Amino acid sequence: MDDRKLLASIRTLIGEAETADDCSMFDLGDGKILVASTDMLHETTDFPKGMTEFEMGWMSVAVTLSDIASTGAAPSQVLVAVGLDSPERFYPFMEGAVSCAETFGAKVAGGDIDSHKELTAVTTAFGIVDKSVYCRRSGALAGDFVCVTGIPGRAQAALDGHDEFRQFLLTPNPQVFEGQKIAQAGASSMMDVSDGVVISLYDIADASSVGIILDGTSFPLFEESGYAKTCFLYGGGDFGLLFTASGDVLSRLDIDYSVIGRVVEGDSVILDGKILPRKGYAHVWGDA
Amino acid sequence: MDDRKLLASIRTLIGEAETADDCSMFDLGDGKILVASTDMLHETTDFPKGMTEFEMGWMSVAVTLSDIASTGAAPSQVLVAVGLDSPERFYPFMEGAVSCAETFGAKVAGGDIDSHKELTAVTTAFGIVDKSVYCRRSGALAGDFVCVTGIPGRAQAALDGHDEFRQFLLTPNPQVFEGQKIAQAGASSMMDVSDGVVISLYDIADASSVGIILDGTSFPLFEESGYAKTCFLYGGGDFGLLFTASGDVLSRLDIDYSVIGRVVEGDSVILDGKILPRKGYAHVWGDA
Numbered sequence: 099m100d101d102r103k104l105l106a107s108i109r110t111l112i113g114e115a116e117t118a119d120d121c122s123m124f125d126l127g128d129g130k131i132l133v134a135s136t137d138m139l140h141e142t143t144d145f146p147k148g149m150t151e152f153e154m155g156w157m158s159v160a161v162t163l164s165d166i167a168s169t170g171a172a173p174s175q176v177l178v179a180v181g182l183d184s185p186e187r188f189y190p191f192m193e194g195a196v197s198c199a200e201t202f203g204a205k206v207a208g209g210d211i212d213s214h215k216e217l218t219a220v221t222t223a224f225g226i227v228d229k230s231v232y233c234r235r236s237g238a239l240a241g242d243f244v245c246v247t248g249i250p251g252r253a254q255a256a257l258d259g260h261d262e263f264r265q266f267l268l269t270p271n272p273q274v275f276e277g278q279k280i281a282q283a284g285a286s287s288m289m290d291v292s293d294g295v296v297i298s299l300y301d302i303a304d305a306s307s308v309g310i311i312l313d314g315t316s317f318p319l320f321e322e323s324g325y326a327k328t329c330f331l332y333g334g335g336d337f338g339l340l341f342t343a344s345g346d347v348l349s350r351l352d353i354d355y356s357v358i359g360r361v362v363e364g365d366s367v368i369l370d371g372k373i374l375p376r377k378g379y380a381h382v383w384g385d386a
Numbered sequence: 387m388d389d390r391k392l393l394a395s396i397r398t399l400i401g402e403a404e405t406a407d408d409c410s411m412f413d414l415g416d417g418k419i420l421v422a423s424t425d426m427l428h429e430t431t432d433f434p435k436g437m438t439e440f441e442m443g444w445m446s447v448a449v450t451l452s453d454i455a456s457t458g459a460a461p462s463q464v465l466v467a468v469g470l471d472s473p474e475r476f477y478p479f480m481e482g483a484v485s486c487a488e489t490f491g492a493k494v495a496g497g498d499i500d501s502h503k504e505l506t507a508v509t510t511a512f513g514i515v516d517k518s519v520y521c522r523r524s525g526a527l528a529g530d531f532v533c534v535t536g537i538p539g540r541a542q543a544a545l546d547g548h549d550e551f552r553q554f555l556l557t558p559n560p561q562v563f564e565g566q567k568i569a570q571a572g573a574s575s576m577m578d579v580s581d582g583v584v585i586s587l588y589d590i591a592d593a594s595s596v597g598i599i600l601d602g603t604s605f606p607l608f609e610e611s612g613y614a615k616t617c618f619l620y621g622g623g624d625f626g627l628l629f630t631a632s633g634d635v636l637s638r639l640d641i642d643y644s645v646i647g648r649v650v651e652g653d654s655v656i657l658d659g660k661i662l663p664r665k666g667y668a669h670v671w672g673d674a
Contacts, residue, residue, distance in 0.1 A: 099473040101499040108480045112494045122495035124463050124512075128416065136465040136510055138500040175412050177424040179508045185387040192396045206400045207410035210508075211389040212426040220467045220498075220508035222424055224412075 120165040135165035140218040155194025158219040164272035170281020171225030173204040181214025202274040233288035235305035238342040244359040254333025270337040283351040288341040297378025309364025318356040334379030408453040422512040423453035443482025446507040452560035458569020459513030461492035469502025490562040519569040521576035523593035526630040532647040542621025571639040576629040585666025597652025606644040622667030
């Protein structure tokens, strides 16, 4: 059992639309959408060994701002709930949390403090976006270009011991400003790649009822190697944004990004003529 | 060290106003305030032994809706992040969460699923309230009446083994509809009593720079006894709302409540001529 299957099990309880995106949405009624996202991280599973409390606080906020970014919203406020095994860890953790929030234009506006056997953090962020540009996983159209920001794979490489990439793993930068520009330009779908590029492409493909054909010669890699390509496709922990857009939209977009494929009719993610496995980061209990 | 002291330690980081209430606030700019609150609960500390997963899910949402209620807001959406030791617990937990949310007019709109050694839940809720009636802990004025809804103390009594009150402990009803009526009538301050009546009165007194004199003959008790009075004053886990209001406001208020005292100039909570200890529920690490 993994978390994607578990989520599917409650579709009947909370609804199909409510489980389809990383952010919830609430129509504020004046052409604005309120988006919100929440993420749980805890020490043994989510924080690489040797991480400082500042870095844990930064990462906890960054993962949630990345979800907000993928809708095109400007993040407004962040709430931070922390379960602490020892109280001394709180201040440096919150320094990291506040620093990340402020770097990306948000404010830590509240939270909760609990005692816990293991340092556990849940950050919730919300932001506001114009309904006319609000992005979701659904909306990709056959013919659109498939694009990604940044160089996915470096966080995985850092996990594998490539210390030169540790900053991408430990104090990742959510693509908050890029997300707003992508949405304003008119992208047809968007999500972040934090669970891995391929599995995220499947999420877009599923939500949009399309297929995707990747062009392996155009991947932004941290080095020219099969290893870097594997990290790009299946590594987790990076904070790039995947999005789909027409050529017309791309001509209006003034950020750095790479075109890595095209949206097609179908239901698979294909590279070099082969259907890629639906594989990426997942929380697993027992046998998946 | 307890969580109130720990919270005070980060006032310089996130600001005085941001640590002063159970809810954060965000001005939506059209006479509306968005309020949000987040709460962490986990099995060993927060869920009484023998609780079902349904009850855990219900309680997790109820604590957060109670914070929203204390502002006078109508809760809109709830996000639920769950750390699970075993995946089978998820569905009944979410049934409880969804059931509580829907009972009080909110919708579970998203969340996060994680694996964890101990069942850990963080619920975040937001709601919208007219700026003109939005309630906080601050605002109580000398001369106001001090009021409470419900019969605080029953949750504590249930914890002590009074099984006839277990429903108040395990599936508490946040006073969501009462909170909206209290705010609309024009209460000067409000908060919930979930950490205990006396410590919550101190929170109102501190935030409002006032004192409070209680009338021990008017407490709504579950039985006439010193034990019930102690549960009323210091027990945690109940979901009544404390509020302060002028007689004029009370004359407009058509809900059940008890007047338990008056706001005065000063800085203490006083009963029978004695200053009450600042005592209630707190998370504690080591020596408090």
